[in-house]
Each structure stands twice: as C-alpha cells, then as structure tokens.
Amino acid sequence: MSARPFTITAIPALSDNYIWLLEAGNGKCAVVDPGEAQPVLAALAARGLDLSHILLTHHHYDHVDGVPELLELYDATVYGPADDRLPFVHEVCREGEDIHLEGMGITFQVLDIPAHTRSHIAFYGHGALFCGDTLFSVGCGRLFEGTAEEMQGALDKLSALPAETEVYCAHEYTQSNCAFALAVEPGNPALQKRATEVDTLRARGEITLPSTLADELSCNPFMRTREDNVVTVARGLDPQATAGASTMAVIRAWKDRF
Numbered sequence: 001m002s003a004r005p006f007t008i009t010a011i012p013a014l015s016d017n018y019i020w021l022l023e024a025g026n027g028k029c030a031v032v033d034p035g036e037a038q039p040v041l042a043a044l045a046a047r048g049l050d051l052s053h054i055l056l057t058h059h060h061y062d063h064v065d066g067v068p069e070l071l072e073l074y075d076a077t078v079y080g081p082a083d084d085r086l087p088f089v090h091e092v093c094r095e096g097e098d099i100h101l102e103g104m105g106i107t108f109q110v111l112d113i114p115a116h117t118r119s120h121i122a123f124y125g126h127g128a129l130f131c132g133d134t135l136f137s138v139g140c141g142r143l144f145e146g147t148a149e150e151m152q153g154a155l156d157k158l159s160a161l162p163a164e165t166e167v168y169c170a171h172e173y174t175q176s177n178c179a180f181a182l183a184v185e186p187g188n189p190a191l192q193k194r195a196t197e198v199d200t201l202r203a204r205g206e207i208t209l210p211s212t213l214a215d216e217l218s219c220n221p222f223m224r225t226r227e228d229n230v231v232t233v234a235r236g237l238d239p240q241a242t243a244g245a246s247t248m249a250v251i252r253a254w255k256d257r258f
C-alpha cells in the first residue's frame with residue numbers, strides 16, 4: 001500500500017461517537033460524521049486547521065447535527081447520500097462515482113450499504129474504510145430501515161475489500177460487542193484475543209479503533225454468518241436458519257435483546 005496522503009484522528013463526541021478528522025498536511029482537513037460542532041471546532045483551533053470537506057455516511061442526528069454550525073464558520077463542501085433528510089449536502093454521493101477532495105489529494109470510492117438506514121453509504125480509499133453505523137468492530141448496526149438481507153449484502157460488499165483495510169466506524173461499541181460475540185462463539189480464539197485486547201484498552205480509557213477487515217472476518221459474528229459455528233447457534237434459536245441472511249436475521253434479533 002502506498003503511503004496515505006493524510007492522517008486520521010478520532011475526535012470523541014456525544015456519549016460514544018467518533019468524528020474522524022482527516023488532515024492533509026497542508027492545513028486542509030475533512031471530518032466524517034460530525035454529530036456535534038463543538039469538539040470539531042476545538043480540534044481545528046488546537047491544530048490550526050481549515051475545514052474544507054465534510055463527509056456524511058447517513059442522516060442520523062449523532063452523525064450530522066454539527067454540520068449547520070460548521071458551515072456557518074467554514075466554507076466546506078458537504079458530501080453525503082441522496083436523502084431528503086440531508087438538506088445541507090452539496091455533493092450527492094452514489095456508488096460507482098468516486099469523490100475527489102479538492103486540495104487534499106484524497107479520492108474515495110462510494111459504497112452503497114443500506115440496512116441501518118435506507119441511504120447509508122461508506123467511503124473507501126487509501127486503505128481506510130469509513131463505514132458509519134453499518135459495520136462496527138465486532139458488531140453491526142441495528143436494522144432501523146433495512147432488512148437482514150440488506151445487511152448481509154452490505155457486509156458481503158465490505159468483506160470483498162482488501163483484508164488489511166482499516167475500519168473506521170462511528171461508535172466505541174467494541175467492548176459490549178465482544179460480550180455478545182463471545183455468547184455466539186465462546187470458543188473462537190481470535191475473538192477471545194480481541195476481547196482481551198479491548199478490555200485492556202478500555203481499562204486505560206483508550207480507543208479500540210481502527211480495526212482491520214481481517215480482524216472483523218475472524219471475530220465479528222455478523223461477518224461470519226456462513227461459518228458453521230455461527231449458523232449452528234442461529235439454528236438453536238430458529239431451526240429454519242441457514243447460512244447467510246437468515247442467520248444474520250437471527251443473531252441481529254438476539255443482539256437487539258442481549
């Protein structure tokens with residue numbers, strides 16, 4: 001992988017969100033999913049940065065509510081999905097159309113990954129994946145507007161990216177996700193290792209992200225709905241469950257009440 005032309009830093013926001021700050025090294029920067037403005041403004045001031053781009057993965061308030069205030073102070077271009085609930089998007093992003101962040105040397109592919117919301121997108125490029133609330137480390141988003149079939153399709157699409165891809169999801173949910181994943185696959189050694197590592201990081205108050213797609217493929221039950229262990233567990237809850245989307249449906253429903 002060639003060197004990434006920008007750095008990525010987490011700005012903690014709200015109770016457990018991360019706003020990702022992308023710095024190009026020339027004073028320009030982008031943020032992904034600014035659910036509130038204040039912590040972004042503080043980070044920009046501390047680093048002397050000019051906000052030139054805002055990327056949105058989906059319309060939920062904890063990903064977009066900072067946008068109007070940021071636009072009052074910065075002449076930034078807003079990229080996001082086609083959705084009437086996002087009136088401040090300047091550049092509508094569609095799968096198959098790359099976006100180029102002017103002045104930052106950054107190009108991202110847009111991936112349609114509906115399921116958590118019907119218009120959810122991801123940005124992928126330079127070895128990094130910004131996947132909002134669809135894929136979490138060791139978990140996945142709730143199905144607010146989509147189906148288990150759509151989540152299976154979305155996670156299959158992300159699974160096809162290179163294994164070394166770094167996963168920048170939007171919440172610090174990893175520790176509770178590990179607790180659920182261990183209920184699904186108590187004997188998965190990669191998961192046991194990840195859970196221990198996450199406990200250590202959280203005990204120190206440290207971030208558990210990014211993970212890699214390789215980590216997720218080995219630890220995340222929602223990325224493993226065709227693994228015999230996971231299908232067998234789903235079948236214990238619903239004898240009709242088969243590999244793939246129906247196992248996704250069963251374990252997602254279990255996680256909702258876990």
Ligand SMILES: [Zn+2]
Pocket residue numbers: 058060116133
């Ligand atoms: Zn959301």
